[in-house]
Amino acid sequence: xxxxxxxxxxxxxxxxxxxxxxxxxxxxxxxxxxxxxxxxxxxxxxxxxxxxxxxxxxxxxxxxxxxxxxxxxxxxxxxxxxxxxxxxxxxxxxxxxxxxxxxxxxxxxxxxxxxxxxxxxxxxxxxxxxxxxxxxxxxxxxxxxxxxxxxxxxxxxxxxxxxxxxxxxxxxxxxxxxxxxxxxxxxxxxxxxxxxxxxxxxxxxxxxxxxxxxxxxxxxxxxxxxxxxxxxxxxxxxxxxxxxxxxxxxxxxxxxxxxxxxxxxxxxxxxxxxxxxxxxxxxxxxxxxxxxxxxxxxxxxxxxxxxxxxxxxxxxxxxxxxxxxxxxxxxxxxxxxxxxxxxxxxxxxxxxxxxxxxxxxxxxxxxxxxxxxxxxxxxxxxxxxxxxxxxxxxxxxxxxxxxxxxxxxxxxxxxxxxxxxxxxxxxxxxxxxxxxxxxxxxxxxxxxxxxxxxxxxxxxx
Numbered sequence: 001x002x003x004x005x006x007x008x009x010x011x012x013x014x015x016x017x018x019x020x021x022x023x024x025x026x027x028x029x030x031x032x033x034x035x036x037x038x039x040x041x042x043x044x045x046x047x048x049x050x051x052x053x054x055x056x057x058x059x060x061x062x063x064x065x066x067x068x069x070x071x072x073x074x075x076x077x078x079x080x081x082x083x084x085x086x087x088x089x090x091x092x093x094x095x096x097x098x099x100x101x102x103x104x105x106x107x108x109x110x111x112x113x114x115x116x117x118x119x120x121x122x123x124x125x126x127x128x129x130x131x132x133x134x135x136x137x138x139x140x141x142x143x144x145x146x147x148x149x150x151x152x153x154x155x156x157x158x159x160x161x162x163x164x165x166x167x168x169x170x171x172x173x174x175x176x177x178x179x180x181x182x183x184x185x186x187x188x189x190x191x192x193x194x195x196x197x198x199x200x201x202x203x204x205x206x207x208x209x210x211x212x213x214x215x216x217x218x219x220x221x222x223x224x225x226x227x228x229x230x231x232x233x234x235x236x237x238x239x240x241x242x243x244x245x246x247x248x249x250x251x252x253x254x255x256x257x258x259x260x261x262x263x264x265x266x267x268x269x270x271x272x273x274x275x276x277x278x279x280x281x282x283x284x285x286x287x288x289x290x291x292x293x294x295x296x297x298x299x300x301x302x303x304x305x306x307x308x309x310x311x312x313x314x315x316x317x318x319x320x321x322x323x324x325x326x327x328x329x330x331x332x333x334x335x336x337x338x339x340x341x342x343x344x345x346x347x348x349x350x351x352x353x354x355x356x357x358x359x360x361x362x363x364x365x366x367x368x369x370x371x372x373x374x375x376x377x378x379x380x381x382x383x384x385x386x387x388x389x390x391x392x393x394x395x396x397x398x399x400x401x402x403x404x405x406x407x408x409x410x411x412x413x414x415x416x417x418x419x420x421x422x423x424x425x426x427x428x429x430x431x432x433x434x435x436x437x438x439x440x441x442x443x444x445x446x447x448x449x450x451x452x453x454x455x456x457x458x459x460x461x
Contacts, residue, residue: 024196025063031184040068048075050089052204053144074103132177139179146185147236168247257289269335296327351391367461378454386433
């Protein structure tokens with residue numbers, strides 16, 4: 001037995017199958033007890049792909065549930081719709097869960113990867129978004145990433161020139177949706193997982209994408225990782241240890257960023273003056289921390305430099321922007337704004353009829369609007385002559401806002417209130433004929449407000 005396999009308590013391939021059948025669930029139990037304060041009164045949800053890793057993890061959780069009846073256990077399978085065999089994978093997962101007595105939910109995705117985009121990355125992002133949306137508060141999603149996956153991840157990040165956060169690789173625990181994302185197999189090797197699956201008499205599917213040399217991870221798995229392990233058999237364990245050290249370092253960098261942010265954050269914005277007062281390295285560290293917290297990923301080093309060298313010192317009247325795959329940063333009135341890429345403005349002349357209670361999807365990914373009843377001051381439509389509609393700026397709109405004595409031009413209101421220029425053309429407007437009644441959730445026409453009850457325009461972006 002190699003020392004790295006002995007450390008995790010999982011027998012090496014070729015050892016007694018009965019020993020593997022006992023030791024693997026014990027390793028999962030030890031990891032969950034370490035990661036979950038509520039163990040064993042926990043709610044577990046296994047992400048089941050149908051491959052050997054997730055199949056073994058689900059079976060181990062079934063073994064643990066037999067020992068701890070208070071455990072809640074279910075499975076989620078994501079049908080990506082990317083391969084002709086996806087329907088067969090779903091059927092196999094359904095059959096396995098029926099055999100094991102585990103409730104299964106299937107999430108259907110119909111992905112259409114953008115031209116030139118990474119199929120791996122887009123499928124991963126869509127998968128985790130779907131899984132996060134299905135988690136209930138306090139539920140733990142378990143994925144079957146293991147020691148060998150961690151080695152491959154670190155190697156991939158090295159080839160991409162990643163910094164400390166990227167080289168820290170996959171954490172054992174992280175927030176996800178309303179629950180947690182746990183990886184209890186990070187200390188277990190792939191051969192140990194396969195040994196348990198065989199000892200348990202499990203069946204699984206093989207994803208051809210995992211072995212395809214077209215994809216970076218498949219190339220590493222087939223061509224690079226075996227050569228590394230042949231020279232350094234404990235590479236998975238030692239690289240995972242290095243990733244752990246880097247994760248600790250990243251934690252310290254995050255603490256420093258949080259201290260710097262205390263004087264630089266204003267709502268969801270960063271004050272340019274406060275950011276400029278920091279040394280360059282701390283500027284970059286605060287930007288990365290801020291963008292990760294906003295769910296926008298990490299821009300490349302070149303994009304980050306553009307933010308610091310072009311956006312940050314821009315003229316007061318300028319509105320520069322730096323964009324990457326998941327987000328963009330803009331500056332306006334001394335503040336940095338971050339958001340998902342806006343894309344094009346709505347098409348000229350776009351307009352839709354609107355009725356109270358009806359939800360209307362806006363173009364260009366701008367979200368959904370609806371009219372919601374409320375107690376207290378709200379819009380009253382009884383005296384209006386024309387039907388209601390939702391549209392965008394066409395020019396010349398005027399409004400009688402709350403607290404104003406006469407009608408003001410919409411452009412004037414936006415400038416006085418500091419509404420960012422890129423948002424002005426994207427504000428949904430509620431109108432009755434030529435009369436403007438509401439501007440997003442910012443202003444309403446005082447002339448049609450009932451002080452007792454009425455409607456308000458809601459906008460989910």
